[in-house]
Amino acid sequence: MAVRSLLFLAALHYLLGGQLAAAIELDPTSADSVKDAASTIVYGMMKYYTGNETGDTPGNLPDPYYWWEAGGMFGQMVDYYYYTNVTTYNEETVQAIVHQAGDAGDFMPANQTKTEGNDDQVFWAFTAMDAAELNFASPDSGPAGDGQPSWVSMGQAVFNLQTTRWDNSTCNGGLRWQIFTWNSGYDYKNVASNGGFFQLAARLARYTNNETYADWARTEWEWFSNSILYDNETHKIYDGTSDTDNCTQADHTQWTYNYGIWLNGLAYMYNHTEDDIWLHHLNGILNQTINTFFPSEYDDIMVEVACEPYGTCTTDQFTFKGFTMRWLAVVAQLVPSTASTIWPLIRASAKGAAGQCDGGTDGVTCGMTWNTTTWDGSYGVGQQMSALAAVQANMITIDDLKAPYTTDTGGTSKGDPSAGTGSDSGGSGSGAGGASSAVYTDTITSGDKAGAGILTALMLLFTLGGAAWMVIF
Ligand SMILES: *[C@@H]1O[C@H](CO)[C@@H](O)[C@H](O)[C@H]1NC(C)=O
Numbered sequence: 001m002a003v004r005s006l007l008f009l010a011a012l013h014y015l016l017g018g019q020l021a022a023a024i025e026l027d028p029t030s031a032d033s034v035k036d037a038a039s040t041i042v043y044g045m046m047k048y049y050t051g052n053e054t055g056d057t058p059g060n061l062p063d064p065y066y067w068w069e070a071g072g073m074f075g076q077m078v079d080y081y082y083y084t085n086v087t088t089y090n091e092e093t094v095q096a097i098v099h100q101a102g103d104a105g106d107f108m109p110a111n112q113t114k115t116e117g118n119d120d121q122v123f124w125a126f127t128a129m130d131a132a133e134l135n136f137a138s139p140d141s142g143p144a145g146d147g148q149p150s151w152v153s154m155g156q157a158v159f160n161l162q163t164t165r166w167d168n169s170t171c172n173g174g175l176r177w178q179i180f181t182w183n184s185g186y187d188y189k190n191v192a193s194n195g196g197f198f199q200l201a202a203r204l205a206r207y208t209n210n211e212t213y214a215d216w217a218r219t220e221w222e223w224f225s226n227s228i229l230y231d232n233e234t235h236k237i238y239d240g241t242s243d244t245d246n247c248t249q250a251d252h253t254q255w256t257y258n259y260g261i262w263l264n265g266l267a268y269m270y271n272h273t274e275d276d277i278w279l280h281h282l283n284g285i286l287n288q289t290i291n292t293f294f295p296s297e298y299d300d301i302m303v304e305v306a307c308e309p310y311g312t313c314t315t316d317q318f319t320f321k322g323f324t325m326r327w328l329a330v331v332a333q334l335v336p337s338t339a340s341t342i343w344p345l346i347r348a349s350a351k352g353a354a355g356q357c358d359g360g361t362d363g364v365t366c367g368m369t370w371n372t373t374t375w376d377g378s379y380g381v382g383q384q385m386s387a388l389a390a391v392q393a394n395m396i397t398i399d400d401l402k403a404p405y406t407t408d409t410g411g412t413s414k415g416d417p418s419a420g421t422g423s424d425s426g427g428s429g430s431g432a433g434g435a436s437s438a439v440y441t442d443t444i445t446s447g448d449k450a451g452a453g454i455l456t457a458l459m460l461l462f463t464l465g466g467a468a469w470m471v472i473f
């Protein structure tokens with residue numbers, strides 16, 4: 001079939017989409033309603049995952065999804081079990097995390113290190129920490145068997161490696177976006193990497209009660225809050241800054257997850273230390289989060305303001321609202337004074353997100369635009385993930401679920417403070433931060449990147465074209 005007629009059918013399908021909708025109706029105060037909706041959305045998400053099939057790689061998503069997104073997706077899967085007690089996906093989730101953590105348990109798998117950034121690695125570490133804090137099925141119970149690093153030791157391994165990458169050589173400190181000098185973005189000190197390190201340190205401090213982690217969280221906060229990335233009067237958070245101009249200019253784009261990553265870390269620090277300095281910044285950033293991403297003209301529904309209104313969100317950006325929804329829910333648990341502010345926002349967003357799940361040939365495919373029940377024509381892992389996070393979080397208030405555990409409150413995952421530093425992991429602390437030995441050293445080519453873009457465009461064409469075929473004939 002000629003490309004032009006495919007395009008025509010795709011356009012027609014998009015126009016018809018709204019009227020054929022089945023939509024998921026959600027009552028965010030009903031356990032049955034929330035669990036039903038979550039089950040439908042999670043099924044739609046896991047359809048993309050083929051890593052558990054023979055010959056495929058556990059923990060990887062097919063193109064165009066980057067490795068870090070798979071890490072985020074399995075975090076939502078750990079949460080799905082916590083929210084619903086449904087065990088259907090647990091085995092493949094354990095398998096995926098254990099496989100990508102690798103023998104050293106540090107999320108530096110040889111297949112990824114060529115392009116891996118500090119933020120990519122820390123998003124997998126968050127998933128391991130979720131598993132520790134929620135007493136998720138132990139890694140030993142997975143197909144990989146006994147002798148695996150524990151969940152919390154995976155978080156510690158990533159923490160230990162990232163401390164060796166703390167870089168005072170420019171901009172008074174901070175972590176770089178990229179781990180390796182040869183990757184573009186090595187000059188960039190960004191919020192996802194630094195906020196990620198802060199959150200990981202804060203979570204380890206609370207879970208293990210070891211002050212070394214809290215000290216590093218303070219070091220990171222000190223750097224960030226004095227950097228151009230944070231305005232401590234308005235509490236605005238920017239995306240990143242380059243050391244090529246000595247970190248004097250910031251990329252001012254506002255992303256939900258850049259706010260969420262700090263909010264969540266601040267909640268852990270406040271819960272752990274009860275020091276009001278953390279509460280002060282948490283309340284300020286929460287206020288700015290609401291001002292920026294929950295405009296009242298959208299009925300308190302979260303909007304990814306930098307791309308959603310323009311229809312320009314990329315594969316990665318479709319996931320951001322999901323992380324932020326999950327993190328806001330945890331903030332409400334760990335800092336009860338914020339709960340009455342946060343829950344109405346999550347409920348409104350969850351209803352909106354479910355209402356946007358009325359696309360595709362199955363009639364329950366989720367788009368991005370939560371303020372309308374007319375499907376926006378977009379679909380993918382990120383859209384499913386974000387809707388899932390918003391919907392399933394409501395179980396916390398419905399069933400009064402327990403907050404993330406610590407070793408003192410029932411967490412069973414046993415730590416290993418030296419994880420990631422031993423000879424087994426190759427974490428020597430030298431060079432580019434003690435990466436595993438088997439590192440690919442060729443630079444990512446622009447061909448790799450263009451290839452991914454072209455593949456996305458083709459997939460979109462085929463999927464939409466195929467869907468239109470079914471609708472019309
Ligand atoms: C992979 O997981 C899916 C559930 O998402 C399941 O239906 C399928 O049977 C699994 N495949 C294998 C080979 O285990």
Ligand SMILES: *[C@@H]1O[C@H](CO)[C@@H](O)[C@H](O)[C@H]1NC(C)=O
Binds near residue numbers: 057058100109110111
């Ligand atoms: C790395 O890639 C190879 C070949 O595709 C695969 O067999 C292996 O499982 C992958 N390892 C990881 C940790 O993803």
Ligand SMILES: *[C@@H]1O[C@H](CO)[C@@H](O)[C@H](O)[C@H]1NC(C)=O
Binds near residue numbers: 082084085395399
């Ligand atoms: C899951 O089961 C545990 C007890 O095993 C219970 O405390 C928790 O409330 C249940 N969660 C849900 C969402 O039903």
Ligand SMILES: *[C@@H]1O[C@H](CO)[C@@H](O)[C@H](O)[C@H]1NC(C)=O
Binds near residue numbers: 166168172173
């Ligand atoms: C980086 O500089 C800070 C002071 O700005 C100091 O406390 C810290 O020890 C230094 N870290 C390293 C790894 O040199």
Ligand SMILES: *[C@@H]1O[C@H](CO)[C@@H](O)[C@H](O)[C@H]1NC(C)=O
Binds near residue numbers: 225226233
């Ligand atoms: C903001 O940071 C500057 C520099 O660290 C400090 O002097 C000022 O007191 C801070 N303002 C607030 C409101 O915290």
Ligand SMILES: *[C@@H]1O[C@H](CO)[C@@H](O)[C@H](O)[C@H]1NC(C)=O
Binds near residue numbers: 171172246
């Ligand atoms: C970079 O900025 C710091 C202060 O933030 C200053 O101490 C340093 O001299 C500057 N370096 C250059 C090369 O301008």
Ligand SMILES: *[C@@H]1O[C@H](CO)[C@@H](O)[C@H](O)[C@H]1NC(C)=O
Binds near residue numbers: 284288
């Ligand atoms: C919340 O934001 C509004 C609007 O920017 C501002 O006027 C107010 O002072 C902020 N409140 C706090 C506690 O930061």
Ligand SMILES: *[C@@H]1O[C@H](CO)[C@@H](O)[C@H](O)[C@H]1NC(C)=O
Binds near residue numbers: 308309369372
């Ligand atoms: C919904 O959001 C879109 C994009 O963010 C915006 O253009 C539109 O005006 C909003 N619609 C309503 C009804 O608020």
Ligand SMILES: *[C@@H]1O[C@H](CO)[C@@H](O)[C@H](O)[C@H]1NC(C)=O
Binds near residue numbers: 270271274333335336
């Ligand atoms: C820490 O979180 C727990 C669990 O939700 C909560 O009961 C406690 O009040 C929190 N502590 C502080 C200081 O907010």
Ligand SMILES: *[C@@H]1O[C@H](CO)[C@@H](O)[C@H](O)[C@H]1NC(C)=O
Binds near residue numbers: 212418
């Ligand atoms: C606390 O963590 C640090 C850093 O990993 C480690 O060196 C130290 O042994 C830990 N202390 C305890 C009591 O586990």
